[in-house]
Amino acid sequence: MKLNSISVLIGGEAGAGISRSGYLFGKACLRGGFHVFGANDYGSLIRGGHNFFVVRVEADEAYSQGDTVDLVVALNKDTILRHRTELVPGGGIVYDGEQVRLEEGELGGSDLKLFSVPFRSIVKSMGAQEIVENTVALGAALALLGCDLEILNVVLRDTFSEKVAETNIRAAKAGYDHAKANYEGQFQYALGKLPSPGNGRIFVSGNEAVGMGALKAGCRFYAAYPMTPVTGLLHFMASNERDYKMIVLQAENEIACINMVTGAAFAGARAMTATSGGGFCLMVECLGMAGMTESPIVVVLGQRSGPSTGLPTYTAQGDLRFAMHASQGEFPRMVVAPGDAEECFYETIRAFNFAEKYQMPVMILTDKYLAESQYTVEPFDVDLVKIERGDLFQGREYQGSEYKRHLLTESGISPRVLPGTGNAVVRTNADEHDERGLTAEDPQMTTSMMDKRLRKLKALKEELQTFETVKVYGPKRADLTIVSWGSTKGPIREAMRILEKEGLKANLIQVLYLCPFPAEQITQYLKSAKKTVVVENNATSQLAGLIRQHTLMDVDAKVLKYDGRPFDPGFLAGRLREVA
Amino acid sequence: MVTMEELKTPAEITWCPGCGNFGMLTAFKKALVELGIPRENVVMVSGIGCHGKMVNHVNINGFHGLHGRVIPLASGIKLANPELTVVGFSGDGDCYEEGWEHLSHGLRRNLDITVIVHDNMVFGLTTGQTTATSQKGFKSKSTPFGAIPLQLNPLAVALTSHATFVARGFAGDMAHLQRIMVEAIRHRGFSLVDVFQPCVTFNYLNTWDFYRKRVYKLEEAGHDPTDWAKALEKAMEWGDRIPIGILYKEERPTYQDELVHLGGPVAGREIGEVDIGPLMKAMT
Numbered sequence: 062m063k064l065n066s067i068s069v070l071i072g073g074e075a076g077a078g079i080s081r082s083g084y085l086f087g088k089a090c091l092r093g094g095f096h097v098f099g100a101n102d103y104g105s106l107i108r109g110g111h112n113f114f115v116v117r118v119e120a121d122e123a124y125s126q127g128d129t130v131d132l133v134v135a136l137n138k139d140t141i142l143r144h145r146t147e148l149v150p151g152g153g154i155v156y157d158g159e160q161v162r163l164e165e166g167e168l169g170g171s172d173l174k175l176f177s178v179p180f181r182s183i184v185k186s187m188g189a190q191e192i193v194e195n196t197v198a199l200g201a202a203l204a205l206l207g208c209d210l211e212i213l214n215v216v217l218r219d220t221f222s223e224k225v226a227e228t229n230i231r232a233a234k235a236g237y238d239h240a241k242a243n244y245e246g247q248f249q250y251a252l253g254k255l256p257s258p259g260n261g262r263i264f265v266s267g268n269e270a271v272g273m274g275a276l277k278a279g280c281r282f283y284a285a286y287p288m289t290p291v292t293g294l295l296h297f298m299a300s301n302e303r304d305y306k307m308i309v310l311q312a313e314n315e316i317a318c319i320n321m322v323t324g325a326a327f328a329g330a331r332a333m334t335a336t337s338g339g340g341f342c343l344m345v346e347c348l349g350m351a352g353m354t355e356s357p358i359v360v361v362l363g364q365r366s367g368p369s370t371g372l373p374t375y376t377a378q379g380d381l382r383f384a385m386h387a388s389q390g391e392f393p394r395m396v397v398a399p400g401d402a403e404e405c406f407y408e409t410i411r412a413f414n415f416a417e418k419y420q421m422p423v424m425i426l427t428d429k430y431l432a433e434s435q436y437t438v439e440p441f442d443v444d445l446v447k448i449e450r451g452d453l454f455q456g457r458e459y460q461g462s463e464y465k466r467h468l469l470t471e472s473g474i475s476p477r478v479l480p481g482t483g484n485a486v487v488r489t490n491a492d493e494h495d496e497r498g499l500t501a502e503d504p505q506m507t508t509s510m511m512d513k514r515l516r517k518l519k520a521l522k523e524e525l526q527t528f529e530t531v532k533v534y535g536p537k538r539a540d541l542t543i544v545s546w547g548s549t550k551g552p553i554r555e556a557m558r559i560l561e562k563e564g565l566k567a568n569l570i571q572v573l574y575l576c577p578f579p580a581e582q583i584t585q586y587l588k589s590a591k592k593t594v595v596v597e598n599n600a601t602s603q604l605a606g607l608i609r610q611h612t613l614m615d616v617d618a619k620v621l622k623y624d625g626r627p628f629d630p631g632f633l634a635g636r637l638r639e640v641a
Numbered sequence: 642m643v644t645m646e647e648l649k650t651p652a653e654i655t656w657c658p659g660c661g662n663f664g665m666l667t668a669f670k671k672a673l674v675e676l677g678i679p680r681e682n683v684v685m686v687s688g689i690g691c692h693g694k695m696v697n698h699v700n701i702n703g704f705h706g707l708h709g710r711v712i713p714l715a716s717g718i719k720l721a722n723p724e725l726t727v728v729g730f731s732g733d734g735d736c737y738e739e740g741w742e743h744l745s746h747g748l749r750r751n752l753d754i755t756v757i758v759h760d761n762m763v764f765g766l767t768t769g770q771t772t773a774t775s776q777k778g779f780k781s782k783s784t785p786f787g788a789i790p791l792q793l794n795p796l797a798v799a800l801t802s803h804a805t806f807v808a809r810g811f812a813g814d815m816a817h818l819q820r821i822m823v824e825a826i827r828h829r830g831f832s833l834v835d836v837f838q839p840c841v842t843f844n845y846l847n848t849w850d851f852y853r854k855r856v857y858k859l860e861e862a863g864h865d866p867t868d869w870a871k872a873l874e875k876a877m878e879w880g881d882r883i884p885i886g887i888l889y890k891e892e893r894p895t896y897q898d899e900l901v902h903l904g905g906p907v908a909g910r911e912i913g914e915v916d917i918g919p920l921m922k923a924m925t
Binding site (some may be wrong): 091092107219226261262263264265269273276277278279282284302303304305306307310312313314316318319320321322323324325326327328329330331332346347350354427440441443448455479480481482483484486487488489490491492494497498499500508 | 650651652679680681682684686689692693696697700703704705706707710712714715716717718719720721722724725742743746757762776826868900902903904907908910912915917918919920921923924925
């Protein structure tokens with residue numbers, strides 16, 4: 062009997078409610094006190110095709126999905142055929158044997174356990190809609206795992222309206238009863254009761270964590286155009302628009318979004334937009350304008366496979382250099398790349414602070430894997446990051462002589478006054494300008510203004526000395542030092558566990574702030590490392606290039622993956638072992 | 642209250658002598674004086690082109706933005722702080738070429754902003770190329786053999802995009818233009834004002850004389866600006882007689898009127914105490 066550690070894959074056609082089922086199952090397990098990691102996989106279509114959601118449930122922290130699956134919940138035959146090879150020996154398949162005929166040999170030679178539950182007949186006899194077949198399947202899965210059905214019922218009640226919840230509860234019970242009556246004790250996996258149920262831990266996606274960070278930061282203006290993988294963020298913000306007394310607007314395109322956001326920021330609202338690579342291409346000109354006009358905007362770039370439209374619903378880390386260099390000319394900006402949902406929350410709040418304090422665009426770099434995966438995290442500490450708006454005058458009447466929006470100062474930071482303030486003319490300009498924001502083309506002013514804007518980086522870099530721009534996980538002294546950024550953090554930490562069991566000591570240097578690049582910190586870590594390897598979800602190892610550029614140091618090896626899928630920990634551990 | 646003197650800036654004017662922009666600049670300043678809105682509560686936004694320099698020459702809050710993006714930029718400012726009067730200046734290249742996609746959406750959104758288009762039917766700042774409002778056959782450096790497509794009709798498009806205020810002015814009649822600007826800014830909703838503004842350097846066709854011979858005032862011709870079908874008819878009029886004045890005007894709730902939950906401008910609001918507790922609870 063394998064207790065309290067399982068990976069469940071729920072699969073079926075698009076439109077069958079796969080993601081929702083996975084989420085519900087994960088949340089039920091979370092309520093039971095487990096650590097849950099959920100990741101979805103779907104193509105760029107709405108009906109048909111194949112979707113699946115993997116839920117990994119552990120008594121201890123689960124940083125990512127695993128390599129294998131213990132139980133497949135198959136809503137169609139395709140799911141079984143596609144995922145049978147991922148099942149461990151002794152793994153189970155819950156399916157509707159009345160609808161799916163498995164020919165001899167189709168499963169291969171492994172000792173898989175088949176649990177047929179007549180989803181469709183059950184739903185028909187209930188007089189319910191086909192869509193609740195997935196809930197019948199969930200109920201059956203919970204019975205196989207020896208769980209109390211009530212944990213799912215509570216989640217169903219919390220998620221759906223009363224009527225829909227009741228239908229789903231009945232469906233779950235029917236599936237549960239069928240599996241219990243026919244298969245009790247036949248599956249070697251079980252989820253038991255844990256001593257500490259939950260502790261208020263939350264089940265949150267990267268997108269939602271960014272959204273909550275934005276709300277907490279006081280973001281009052283959000284404009285976006287739908288685009289995977291950050292469409293979920295638009296939905297999240299829109300659903301909270303009224304409760305948080307903010308403006309959420311879906312504009313005609315990404316150019317409109319970022320220009321609106323810049324206008325709102327100029328007027329004094331904390332403002333954000335989010336997009337993916339293609340949409341960010343359209344935003345690039347305005348990103349430069351935000352730099353030039355010293356407008357504090359926050360841009361979320363959720364990466365997906367490129368180039369061009371690439372794999373629209375799959376993950377990648379191919380836009381790091383793009384984010385750092387996007388737009389013509391030279392201007393200061395920040396790029397931060399959270400590695401999990403917790404960092405998504407805190408770094409988003411900080412992004413707004415940095416944007417206003419240094420009056421520059423700040424980019425939050427996520428990706429499909431981070432944005433849409435579900436993480437189990439401790440409740441966010443809402444007091445951890447204080448709101449800091451920098452040198453911002455918020456009175457009604459400006460005191461003093463003529464206000465100059467782009468005053469040349471030693472720090473490079475010009476005091477900010479908002480339009481609508483008495484005795485102040487607040488003028489800015491996408492063209493090079495003088496202190497008053499009037500167009501200026503003479504060489505002295507051009508040089509002074511460029512120097513002024515770039516001086517802000519000095520102050521920013523000084524402040525960043527007090528931040529964890531680079532995070533380290535694992536032992537101080539290690540045989541192998543992994544360097545990475547963003548969402549690869551989860552699979553890397555899982556891989557480190559595997560390697561540790563095998564006696565290979567590895568640690569991780571996670572570069573959280575990529576621009577300005579924390580060259581000194583990285584140099585220190587690399588100097589004391591025995592052997593270094595960069596892990597990235599891209600083909601050209603952009604981080605290794607940055608390290609070389611900023612530290613004149615080469616890493617010893619690179620492990621790269623660019624097939625649209627995140628690293629699985631076992632696979633990654635294998636690759637790391639090869640280079641160690 | 643603001644005076645003409647207070648609206649002056651030290652910036653040197655770099656438009657060609659005889660440019661239609663001079664009349665537009667004066668008409669706008671006079672409109673501001675006439676409106677009497679406290680100076681700090683007005684923001685002007687401009688795009689790129691000869692018109693874009695307007696921001697340098699009026700001493701009020703201003704944002705000289707990118708080419709073609711006047712409407713979204715002005716919209717963001719207005720959305721964040723509806724207490725500001727926001728006036729956008731754009732050109733035919735800026736608004737009807739580079740930023741064309743924003744016009745219909747801006748109109749149907751109906752924010753309470755004004756967009757004044759310096760329509761000289763030619764690219765001026767890039768030294769003379771054909772634009773979307775250049776007439777078919779117009780010869781320029783980019784179309785030496787004559788422009789092939791037909792010209793766009795922005796006013797007709799505005800009317801079919803649910804515009805609530807559509808007008809056309811002529812830089813050669815400053816007093817009339819001033820009156821249109823005042824009406825446009827006073828109008829609650831998106832106001833589009835297309836202004837014939839002859840480019841004396843690059844447009845040999847649509848000259849001061851061209852317009853003086855043709856324009857007539859709608860209000861003198863008994864036009865009823867509440868009649869949408871008639872307005873569309875007038876928008877289609879082009880030839881020996883070309884109408885100027887207010888084509889159409891309609892009262893409709895603005896975008897912001899429907900954002901009833903906001904309870905005041907989001908800009909400048911206290912943001913220190915946001916409770917995300919309920920959201921976290923829903924995720925447990």
